[in-house]
Amino acid sequence: MLSRRFVRSRLAAWVGALFATFAPSMVSHAGGHPNIVSQFLVPLIIWRTLELRVPGKAIRNGLMLAGLLVWQAFINLEILFMTAVGLGVFCVVMAVVRRKQHRGESLAFLRGLAVAGVVALGVLAYPLSVQFFGPQSYQGLTLYVRNFGSDLGAFVAYSSRSAAGNADVAARLAQNPAEQNSFFGWGLVILFLGLIIWMRRTAVVVTLGAVAILFAAMSLGPKITLNGVNTGVSGLWSILHHLPILDSAVPTRWALAIAPVIAIVLALGCQRAADLIKAQPQSRGPVRVAMITAVAMALVPLAPTPLETVKMDAVPEFVTAGTWKQYVDDDHTVVTLPLPDSSYSDPLRWSAYTGQDMRIAGAYALLPNEDPQNPQDRTATFAPPWRPTSGLITSIKQGNPTPTINDTRREMTLADLRFWKAGVVVLTPQTHDIEILRTFSDLVGFRPTWTGGVWMWDVRNLVDDPDAEVTADSAG
Structure with a gap:
């Protein structure tokens, strides 16, 4: 999806795709949440959502997106919800930014979205009604779980399953080994912010950066903690976690949605470096060395280590x-x-x-x-x-x-x-x-x-x- 819709360079696409697949959050959830790491539809949902803006194809594009939404709903609704929020923010901002140059896109997008919404809700009406109102349905998570926020210090730390990780540090900064959602490390945080600044004239990149910051803020939970210490400062989630639907979300998992955003920005950054080398052949050496060094310093420490496994007792x-x-x-x-x-x-x-x-x-x-x-x-x-x-x-x-x-x-x-x-x-x-x-x-x-x-x-x-x-x- 990256190589066909976002960048031209296959290498740039591979850098982004490999990070999205083996991000620390994905590896941590692989130890116990197979429905959460089964995110193979997320790139397709992003692609088909952006395709809604193509005029004259509202029904076709809407039906294709609806099919993906229904499929993902039966895999994991939480991932679908976070994807929808991220796409919603991105599309609204981009519609405002591009309103003068591409006026017809917004109308085409809304038509396609209406088709997708009607079809998806029609198919999911019964299962969703059972989930939210049927026998043994519940109304929100307990306050204890709603306080499961990401530690602010975790964003620059390394998870227990990363090559540079420390199990004791990770255990102090996360609720459990399966919820190490925000462990990106200093190298990647610096590279991500550097790429945003470097490509700040590109509205797509700046908007992606804003979405990542929004998800990071939401993941901190009602009260912000720093290196295991409650700072007493209220987070954005303190306003949101009482709302219906949001009261059923685990706040730390909003950091999960940062990984695909970073992946796209990494791909765009590598593509910008490739374009710079083509435009200025004399700078090929320094640019290539700088980009390879920056990406390696950011991603090599995050290389996943093998998952811990134990042999199950046989079924009697x-x-x-x-x-x-x-x-x-x-x-x-x-x-x-x-x-x-x-x-x-x-x-x-x-x-x-x-x-x-x-x-x-x-x-x-x-x-x-x-x-x-x-x-x-x-x-x-x-x-x-x-x-x-x-x-x-x-x-x-x-x-x-x-x-x-x-x-x-x-x-x-x-x-x-x-x-x-x-x-x-x-x-x-x-x-x-x-x-x-x-x-x-x-x-x-x-x-x-x-x-x-x-x-x-x-x-x-x-x-x-x-x-x-x-x-x-x-x-x-």
Whole structure:
């Protein structure tokens, strides 16, 4: 896209494209967010949006853009939203700048945009209505997540997955390894600003620079932090994060959208250097050395290192052999110890292995808050409501002492199993598994059976019988 629509030099296009593909933010998200790094449609959306200004092709161009928008919506709406904001700002500014020389472009653009909007919204109306208003829909992220802003110091630092990176520094400046969105390093920041100044007479470049600065400001979050210290200064996001739709965005991810902007400016800068060499052959040597040196100093330290990987535990035979089918139906689920969450996701893989036919209790997902004391609060949580038994098992796995098991705890466990509609409870070999096994056996009153690589408790009688009880005697 760069070589066909923005620059003539293939080398300039490769410089921009390689940075966009392997930017530190892309590499960090590759460790856990495949839908975020799947941005192959973004260049096409940018291209087809700019093509809307061609007169006489409103329907064709609008339909092509609509198709891309619908496709991207089913990959990741957050990336689509950030792309739309960046393109919106860019197109509005350019329309104002070029209004006298290209008056017909704006009208053609609006016609094509109307076609794209009507078609895309028509196709997406139902899925979007389910997402925002359907069952288990939520209304904005919690304030805790909305405070996930980029550290101002991160913009000139290097991510943990960059050649020049330092894991300890990156950990101090980012919420987690998958959210190192703004780590560009001193070299690239200086080069980017230098290219903006060098090409300041080009409206496209200046506008791109303004878009990058806007995204950087939005990524800082409600309160600006510098090298891990809250400065107490309110950021631009403090005004925006209460607005609908924006209240569902993670502020630090706005820095993700800076990478393609920088990529385009890098390509344009390399093209300007190539044009200067052609126009002034006598300056070929100094210009070439200066450009190669500047690009190398900016990008070589950002070269990605291999992603950290760990070997996953095999899916137990209890799942692969279909043994679970004896216990799961429309009224029963599999309960794993501990329940799946962001730190223990194996049961999610098991369910995926069965095509999600194996219904499990628990999840790692965005769900509406269910606070009985505040039923109007429907902000998102990352797991189902806390239950006493799941909290106890998680605590034991973390190495905390096992509390005394009494009849009150047994009654709470019985209530939890009924809440989860448990048919069978399973435990795989893992850290502190013996302590978990003994504790849960004491809670339900009987020992598990080892089958298919799991310890298994068949709890259907406890769950289905409203008069069933678990006491110290039965647990004996």
